[in-house]
Amino acid sequence: MNNWYLHDGLVFRNGRLLKEDILILKGRIAAFGSEAARMRRECSVPIRDYDAGSCVVSHGFIDLHVHLREPGFESKETIETGTKAAAAGGFTTVYAMPNTEPPLDSVERLFELKERIRQSAFVGVEPIAAVTKGRAGGEISDLAGLVHHGVRLFSDDGDPVESGIIKGVMEQLASINGVLVNHLEEKSLLRSGLFWDAVPPESEYIMLERDLTLVAETNCRYHAAHLSCARSVELIGKAKQEGLPVTAEVTPHHLTLTKDDIAFPEGNYQMKPPLRTEADRLALIEGLRTGVIDAVATDHAPHGREKDGVIYPDSPFGVTGLETAFPVLYSNLVLTGRLQLERLLAALTTGPGKVAGQSGELKIGEVGDIVVLDLECRRTVEADKFFSRGTNSPYIGQKFRGWPVLTLVNGVAKYSAGRPDPKHSKEAH
Numbered sequence: 001m002n003n004w005y006l007h008d009g010l011v012f013r014n015g016r017l018l019k020e021d022i023l024i025l026k027g028r029i030a031a032f033g034s035e036a037a038r039m040r041r042e043c044s045v046p047i048r049d050y051d052a053g054s055c056v057v058s059h060g061f062i063d064l065h066v067h068l069r070e071p072g073f074e075s076k077e078t079i080e081t082g083t084k085a086a087a088a089g090g091f092t093t094v095y096a097m098p099n100t101e102p103p104l105d106s107v108e109r110l111f112e113l114k115e116r117i118r119q120s121a122f123v124g125v126e127p128i129a130a131v132t133k134g135r136a137g138g139e140i141s142d143l144a145g146l147v148h149h150g151v152r153l154f155s156d157d158g159d160p161v162e163s164g165i166i167k168g169v170m171e172q173l174a175s176i177n178g179v180l181v182n183h184l185e186e187k188s189l190l191r192s193g194l195f196w197d198a199v200p201p202e203s204e205y206i207m208l209e210r211d212l213t214l215v216a217e218t219n220c221r222y223h224a225a226h227l228s229c230a231r232s233v234e235l236i237g238k239a240k241q242e243g244l245p246v247t248a249e250v251t252p253h254h255l256t257l258t259k260d261d262i263a264f265p266e267g268n269y270q271m272k273p274p275l276r277t278e279a280d281r282l283a284l285i286e287g288l289r290t291g292v293i294d295a296v297a298t299d300h301a302p303h304g305r306e307k308d309g310v311i312y313p314d315s316p317f318g319v320t321g322l323e324t325a326f327p328v329l330y331s332n333l334v335l336t337g338r339l340q341l342e343r344l345l346a347a348l349t350t351g352p353g354k355v356a357g358q359s360g361e362l363k364i365g366e367v368g369d370i371v372v373l374d375l376e377c378r379r380t381v382e383a384d385k386f387f388s389r390g391t392n393s394p395y396i397g398q399k400f401r402g403w404p405v406l407t408l409v410n411g412v413a414k415y416s417a418g419r420p421d422p423k424h425s426k427e428a429h
């Protein structure tokens, strides 16, 4: 069933929330408002009516930064489990980082990955390709070939692009309309440890300064991954004022937690970049509010049970995020008056859409990628309810308000009132 009449919801489009109905026919948005109601009455095909009263209806969320782990690390996550988690979180498109085994670094591997996605993904998956072969930092991948086959974003995420090659990478990407997504971490400034004291803010912003200078020289489209400190927000703001083609993202955990929140099990608060100070957190919120930061991205990084207990020196970095992103941000930022709901929704739809070259806007004729959010729904985060294989979340046991209740991809329900609809799982990709 890909015909829907979503009625009485508060619909987010053109940057505003307005009570109106939406009609979706054959998986595409057919009409809004009174025109939708009229067409619904006159339509002879079967249509599913959905009461979206007390809910917000938005374009499905777009996540520019997830780790699906497949191929290579299927004990942590697969394309299937990761995209079920995405659907449950209201995400209809996720951009998958290439730190898999093998990494996505060639056209041949792109085809292999696309076949896996075709077979098992519950939502749209757009691969991000590695900047260098094997993500090894030396030889540059076939960027032009990958762009030719539809890749737009490039990253060696987990590792930054080294000084010796980054200018050449930017020059190439500028000429083929690719986007460099850099993981900002100047390794020479790292110290031993797992948290803020080991990965100081300078390791991020000194590299960002280097990159922005090169953006000015090459005019490469540049996207700064997971900003974590106040100085980085300042630098992006200044670069935008100067008209440089830069964008930036921030994660839910950096917007809602600081180093002072770290508790047992500490592995669930251990990620790169690390949690920092309250001043940094407030600067990130302000950056998001003013539009200096374009997008919320989860940096969903599932791991197995190895982060459950006492932390150890090689404990892997990263936390899961797809299933909790909206309720965590709505409860922490919108209900507290720090951020407008419209701004949060834009940062999950049109903001990332603009970075990646997709619309993210509800429009007549567009595919029905939609999330319905119940703003009254209150739920406690429980690890054993996750669709993700990763349970490494700092929010386990906490109660949040505002949960996705229906996710449509191409007009097909991929998540509904608690579980993905397996009947329809093969219909749309």
Ligand SMILES: [Zn+2]
Binding pocket: 157, 158, 159, 183, 184, 225, 226, 272, 273
């Ligand atoms: Zn990263």
